[in-house]
Amino acid sequence: MIDIFVINLESSVERKQHIIEQLDALQTQFHVFPAVNGRDPEQKILAMYNDGLSQAYRCKSLSKGQLGCYASHYLLWQKCVELNKPIIILEDDIVFDKQNFTEFYNLAPKLDAKYECIRLFANHRRKVSVKNIETIDKLTINRSSKGHMRGMGYFLTPNGAKKFLQHSKQWYMAVDIYMDRFWINGVEPYGIDPILLTVDPSFDSDIGYEKNAKRLITTRCRREYFNFIENVKRIIHNLKFAVKHKLNKG
Template sequence: MSCDIYVINLASSLDRKNNIQAQLTKLGLQPHFFSAINGHTEQHPLFSMYDDKLSKKYREKSLSKGQIGCYASHYLMWQKCVDLDHPLIIIEDDALIHSEPFLEFIEKTSTLDKKYECIRLFSNKRKNYCSEVEQQFSSTSICKFNKGHMSATGYFLTPNGAKKLLQHSQRWYMAVDIYMDRFWVNEVECFGTIPACLTNDPIFDSDIGYGKKPPRKLFARLKREWFSVKELLRRETHNFKYKMNHKVK
C-alpha cells in the first residue's frame, strides 16, 4: 500500500470500528486507528483554540462540544501527517467504502502528492456546484470543485496541505468541514473524486451531536446572511483568479 490509512474512531464506538475494519480487511487493507477526541467527556488542551466569541460574531451560534472534539481530532491528524512527512488517507469511522474506485485511488496515490494537496473522497453535499475533471482514471476521476463538500468523511492529505490547514487554523470558530471548505482562506484547493470513493454509512447516526438550534432574532439572521454573502464573494473571486492563472499556464 502506497499510502497509510488512518481511521478516526471514538474508543466507545466499537461497532463503528468493527464495521470499517471489516470493510478495509475485505479489500486487503490494514488501517491505523486514531483515538478521536470526545468533546463531551474530555478537556483537551486543543479546546483552548476554540473562540466562542468569534463563532457568535460570524456564525451567530456556538459550536457543540461534539463539533469541537471533531475539530481537535482532525487537527491532530493534520499534525501527524506533518510529523510522518508523507501523505495519508484520513477516514471517519462511519464511512461506507465503494470498493472499485477506492482501490483504484489507493493504487494511484504515489503519483498524486506532487499535484494535489488534498482530495475529498466523498460526494459533494452542496445543492449546486461545478466541477472540472483534472485527471481521469478507469473507475473514478479527480475533479476541481468551485465549492467545498460540507463533510470530512474521508480525504487524501499531503504534508504540505496539512501544514496549510494547521497554519490557518489558529482560532476555531466553525465546524472543521466548513473550515476545510474555505479554500480561499486555508490555501488548500478543493479537489475531489467523481464518482465518490466512499460515503457515510446510513446505519450510523452522527457521533458529533449538534445540539438544539436556538431561534435567531432578525438582526442575528441578517448578520449571518451578510457573512454568507462576503464568503460567497471571496470564494468566487478566488475561483476566478484560479481559472485565470491556470489558463495562462
C-alpha cells in the same frame, strides 16, 4: 503505501468493527486513531475553540461533538506533517466502493506532487459546478466551485496539512466548513469520480448538534452579511483559479 487513519471514539465499538472489517477486506494498511471526546474537559486542545468568534461570525456555538471532530482532524493534520508523507483520513461511519477505493489507494502515491487534498466522496453542496482536471487510469480528479460540506474521507499531503494548520489557530466553525473555505486556507476543493465512499445510513452521527436559539433580526443580518462576504471571496478565488488553470494548460 499510504497510511490510512480511521477516526473512532473509544465508545463507538460497533463503528470500529464495521470499518475494520471493510479495511481488512481491502487488504490495506490502516491505524485506528482515537477520536477526541469533545465532552471531556481534560482535553486541553479544545481550548483552541473561540466561542466569541463563533458567535460573531456564525451566530451560534459549536456542539461538543463538533469540537471533538475538529480536534480529531486537527491532530491528524499534525500527524501528516510529522510523518512528512501523504495520508488518507477516514471517519468510521462510511461504506467503501471496494474496486474504486483500491484503484485510488494504489494510485495515491503518484498524486502528492499535484493535489494537496482530495475528497473521496460526492459533493453535497447545492448549485455546485464541477470541472474535470485530469483522468488517470479509470479515476478522474475534479475541482468543485464549492467545498464538499463533509469530512468523511480525504487524501491529504503534508503541504495541504500545513495550510490547514496555519489558518486554524482558533476554531469557530465546524471542521468541514473550515476545510471548505479554500479561499482562506489555500487548499483547493478537489474531488474524484467515481466516488470511493459514502456514509452508512445505519449509523447515527456521533457529532450531535446544539439546538439553535431564536435569533434576533440583528443577529440574522450579521450572519447573512458574513455569508455574503464569504460568497464574494469564493467567487473571486474561483475566477483566479480558472485563469491560472487556463494559462497552465495553454
